Amino acid sequence: MIHPASGFRGTRAGVTEGTGVSFETEDQGKALPRIRVSYWCAKGHETSPVFLKLPEDQIPLIWDCRRCGAPASREGEGAAAAEGLDDGYKTHLEYVKERRSGQDAEDVLAGALEKLRARGVLPDELLRDP
Structure with a gap:
């Protein structure tokens, strides 16, 4: 004790x-004391983390965007948008769209729905083409 x-x-x-x-x-x-610092990524997203009030040189110049994961800077919205992303963060959907066309996506969806209907998970009348 x-x-x-x-x-x-x-x-x-x-x-x-x-x-x-x-x-x-x-x-x-x-x-x-705390301060809120704003960072902007190339897509224009703003991220505002809170830091202890530190000298300016101890606050990071670059921070990861909370929405898209791209690097964000403190330079301001216009400067970040001007930089652009060449080969940065991509979502899963962006990678899929690079590999498949719209028709491929329709075919995959139709095949998956048929499998579900065959197993009895989906009723036959649900999502049928007219």
Whole structure:
């Protein structure tokens, strides 16, 4: 058992200030200042993570976009859009569209629906062509 007057307390590093051994200060538990920094990817998505208020040179210049995964910069929306993506992040659907035509997709879908109907998962009248 830990003695209640022990100097060791469960505090999270870097989140509060005034967490020394003496807990008698008035500002104990005061939140550290934070800043929100905006980043824009080439597709124009804005990502705004929150950082501790640090010197400008310690805040990252590049951050991954939360929507598309592409690198995002702090230069501003116009600068990020001008850079463009040459061979960046692609979604699964984009890769599929590169490999298959629209007619291929229709054929695959029709085959999958027929298999489901044959197993009795889909009723015959559901999604039938008129």
